Amino acid sequence: MFIPETVKKAVDTYMSLSHKLLPDYQLELFIHGSIGLNTYESNKSDIDCIIVTNPELTLDQKEILNQLHLQFEQQENIPMDCVYIAKADLSSQSPFLNTYFYYNEGTLSYGDYFNFNPVTWWTLHQNYQDPPFPTTTGSQLRDYVFQNMQQYWKPYIERLKREVQLDLSISDEEIKEEIEWIVLGLLRQFYTLKEVGVTSKYDAGIYGLQHLPKQWHPIIQLAIRIRKNELVVVSVETMNQVIDFAEFLISYCEKLKSTD
Structure with missing residues (x-):
């Protein structure tokens, strides 16, 4: 895993602040997400990171954690998306079933955490030697991604299709967000089902151009351009093209998985 200098500096800042504000706690920081994918x-x-603490943080530390992240953001310009989990919890019979502190989009919360899954474990094991997290087989990774496609993406696309048919107003910026989210998100899952691995949104787009019929290349290229913050023109008709692509790719992946 290649960690850019700006990220190294930010991590050093975070660790320095944690030692100052939580002197009685030992913290280990494990990076995943786009940095873990070298993208x-x-x-x-x-x-994106998981922070293992020893001992366990309690609700009494909430204000201290708020101060830690506030001071971090005053010193660094890179957002943190992290969860705190106790070292003892990792060795329990039923880890990841408790409630946790997690920091996301500038807010510290306490409750069920959403990002403990085989994609995260796979990425961590690719980048750390014997990390204290569950191992994931290729079969488990593919099963999880396919289940997510069926339980999240399929209903999501069906709902979006109804909204477009009802001609609900949607801004150009919202359309761009949907294009990037849907096209590249589904292509990441397509990559996992085909290659038994995890890739970034951008690289998934390139993979889609290499492995899918040319009729879908324009919408994939559009999603890549949006990802790169390039100037593009979109419309409600573009959303219909995205829906057609999503339905095609979900059906394609269902056939692919049925051959297992």
């Missing part, structure tokens, strides 16, 4: 984008990527 960090300046001014766009977060520092």
